[in-house]
Amino acid sequence: MAKVLLAGEPMALFIADEEGTLDNVSKFTKALAGAEANVAIGLSRLGHTVKYITRLGNDPFGKYIYNKLLEEKIDVSSVKFTDEYPTGFMLKSKTSKGDPDIFYFRKGSAASHMTPHDIDCDASQINHIHITGITAALSKDTLDTVHRMIQIGKENGIKISFDPNIRKSLWKNEDEMVATLNEIAFNCDIVMPGIKEGLILTGTDDVDSIADFYLKRGVEAVIIKIGDKGAYVKTKDESFTVEGYKVEKVVDTVGAGDGFATGVISGLLEGLTLKDAVKRGNAIGAIIIMSPGDNDGLPNKDTLEKFMNEN
Secondary structure, eight states, X not given: OOEEEEEOOOEEEEEXXXXXXXXXXXXXXXXXXXXXXXHHHHHHHTTXXXXXXXXEESSHHHHHHHHHHHHTTOBOTTOEEESSSOOOEEEEEEOSSSOOOEEEEOTTOSGGGOOGGGOOOOGGGOSEEEEEHHHHHHOHHHHHHHHHHHHHHXXXXXXXXXXXXXXXXXXXXXXXXXXXXXXXXHTOSEEOOBHHHHHHHHXXXXXXHHHHHHXXXXXXXXXXXXXXXXXXXXXXXOEEEEOOOOOSOOOOOTTHHHXXXXXXXXXXXXXXXXXXXXXXXXXXXXXXXXXXXXXXXXXXXXXXXXXXXXX
């Protein structure tokens, strides 16, 4: 089975058990968060081999995350523990309308001290590299780490997918964020922004124009998430929209993009057409929206097949 390489910051996540502002909530449920960790878990549950690289604090949160990743059968042989810096954590509100409130405790975390030297892997064993804009935002070291992953991909002919995953609070300013994320995007094969991210990064919310912005700079495929309408896909040869799945009840929107990436990557690795891979991405995104945690709802093969057949 194909091995996918990811690196990022996993965090302990505390989800509010009741609705209300985070300062007023008294009970939380602990879970695991982090965009790359979500994708790693999603791919592993679908039967893919995943290598995940990070640094964790030698603390209860770090041990909790490490054990969770092990439980999900993820290759953690390159995960490093440090006594010097803590593991990041975050709070998430419970809401029945719109997106939840999120508050990070991650500044100066162990993962933000990752360096390019942490990316120790046998490139001949890697079939796909997935990157998000979050890792690029954490520190200069983690940005260099992202560039190292791109270099490994380029030198070894490994496909690279990129989800900008914009988190404005992690960047000094918007100009730097846009320039950095676009520079990364231009060096990747598949770019997967949301429609709002496309507007921020390219200055337009016209899907065709967003796609062309990246295609003209050498990207092979641009897949734009357009909410409940599904996704718009464009390559130099074709363009099409893949319809979204009907969602009964929105429980939590966080992690839907990671579920989408999981579907697209796994589909392509299994030889599906781009259209069918995106269809799978839409399906997993819909499943995630109906689950409370960032990765609780990530399906195994049977659950995914059942959902796609029934819907």
